[in-house]
Amino acid sequence: MTSDNTKKIPALRGIFNFVISIGLAALFLYLAFYDVDFSEVLQIVSHASIFWMIGFILLSMSGHVVRTVRWKVILHSVKPDAKIKHLFGALMVGYGVNCITPKLGEVTRAMLIGKWENLSRSSMFGTVIVERVIDILSLGAAVLVSAFIWSSSLYESFPWLKSTLYVSAILMIIVLTLIYLSVKFKEKFYGAILKIIGKLSVKLSDRLGYIFEMLIQGFTSLKGARNYLLTALLSILLLIVYALAAFVGFYMLDMQNVTLTMGWVLMSISAIGTVIPTPGATGSYHALAKSTLVLLFGFGETISAAYAFLTHIISYILFILIALIMFLILNKQHINLFKYLKTNNDKK
DSSP, X not given: OHHHHHHHHHHHHHHHHHHHHHHHHHHHHHHHHTXXXXXXXXXXXXXXXXXXXXXXXXXXXXXXXXXXXHHHHHTTTTOTTOOHXXXXXXXXXXXXXXXXXXXXXXXXXXXXXXXXXXXXXXHHHHHHHHXXXXXXXXXXXXXXXXXXXXXXXXXXXXXXHHHHHHHHHHHHHHHHHHHHHHHHHTHHHHHHHHHHHHHXXXXXXXXXXXXXXXXXXXXHTSOSHHHHHHHHHHHHHHXXXXXXXXXXXXXXXXXXXXXXXXXXXHHHHHGGGGTSOSXXXXXXXXXXXXXXXXXXXXOOHHHHHHXXXXXXXXXXXXXXXXXXXXXXXXXXXXXXXXXXXXXXXXXX
16 A cells, blocks of 8 residues: 555646646746737748748757757766767657656656766756756856846846846855765765754665765866857857747748847747746746847737747747657667677577
């Protein structure tokens, strides 16, 4: 009976998290579209430029390629010959899963790259966490740059932004300090913490110990000044590519008097929506992108909602399609390889 109840808890927790994420998406979608005639949004989207849409798709895909190369750099000390196709495939499958169940995609891509490259899944999850830490740092830097380059105050239009940056900065400093001490002193540092927590809850202590091990494995994989520099440069390039994609998005809907600066600011603010646990940033992205277009740039409600809808739906469809294609191709290759190796072993 106890065993059955133990098995039910993770399932119930997963269902609860899924319901919460759907509820958040619905709330943000309501905030983004409640004062907009959606038929007008669809009318505007139907007249979108195919030429600029292709440009948007190419830039979006270029961003994912840059992210793949950055992941390869992070993995260099663990497996320098990790295949780009495996990294890209695992990344896109992870994105596809995130479109349905938020954050489960990170676990999925760690499992897949571990399987396809014959690496420890826990260490691969550690590298995914490293990548997410880098993303959050990059996002904070992008928002700070936006506040510096934009003529009017971002904080007046988004009063919550400054406090969010402060809280995020404090949390990131704490997390990075913990990671540094864990990597530097390992068991001496986090062992003492786990010993204290273990007196309160053995289960919690074991879970934290597993997380510490993954973090250590992830951060120790990023070794050498060259790899640190490459990771930083690729992170900057990633932001630039995403900003260019946001800029090209304006031309899909023939939005006038736009600048590259506007693309950067829009990318920075709307990217905050990807941190919120909704399926594929649904709702959270729409609300932030539309608010930026209306409050900062002075565009109308309908055209702003159309921009958010079109750019998101393109990305969403791309993630699902490419995730399915990459999973089927790469999984089939590995199944065939397994059969080939098994046949040869049987002959011997």
